[in-house]
Amino acid sequence: MNKLDSALLAILIKDARASFADIARQLDISRAHARTRVQALVESGVIEQFSAVVNPEKLGKVVSTFIDLKVTPARLEPIANELANCPEVVSLYIMSDLQSLHIHTLTDSYETFDAFVRQRIFNRPEILFVDCKTLMSRVKNRRGGARL
Numbered sequence: 001m002n003k004l005d006s007a008l009l010a011i012l013i014k015d016a017r018a019s020f021a022d023i024a025r026q027l028d029i030s031r032a033h034a035r036t037r038v039q040a041l042v043e044s045g046v047i048e049q050f051s052a053v054v055n056p057e058k059l060g061k062v063v064s065t066f067i068d069l070k071v072t073p074a075r076l077e078p079i080a081n082e083l084a085n086c087p088e089v090v091s092l093y094i095m096s097d098l099q100s101l102h103i104h105t106l107t108d109s110y111e112t113f114d115a116f117v118r119q120r121i122f123n124r125p126e127i128l129f130v131d132c133k134t135l136m137s138r139v140k141n142r143r144g145g146a147r148l
Contacts, residue, residue, distance in 0.1 A: 016050040061106035069101045070129035
């Protein structure tokens with residue numbers, strides 16, 4: 001990665017639909033060179049995919065909740081896989097202590113969220129601890145870029 005690649009990535013993070021001509025104009029390079037650099041970034045795995053960023057509120061998903069679970073280590077992966085398949089779960093991470101899951105859910109109402117936790121989380125002996133917080137406001141959010 002060099003400065004040109006970093007600048008190119010910044011353009012694509014803002015607008016993954018930017019044409020090679022637009023990229024070339026912004027970076028003062030040829031369209032062919034822009035295409036070659038993008039293809040190289042894709043082939044090297046730096047760019048994993050081009051995708052749309054969807055506004056969940058426009059889809060009626062207005063309740064954004066973050067859940068931290070402590071799980072019996074032997075059941076960590078099965079529970080992670082089960083929850084990851086739920087439509088309410090938009091992201092799920094296994095944390096470094098190897099007993100915690102960090103989960104982000106989007107639902108259309110508190111009632112829908114309540115039904116999700118009652119069905120999937122409550123009354124499960126392998127789930128040892130639950131911490132749950134609902135988003136009040138976004139100050140900064142990631143629209144593309146590193147998944148770290």
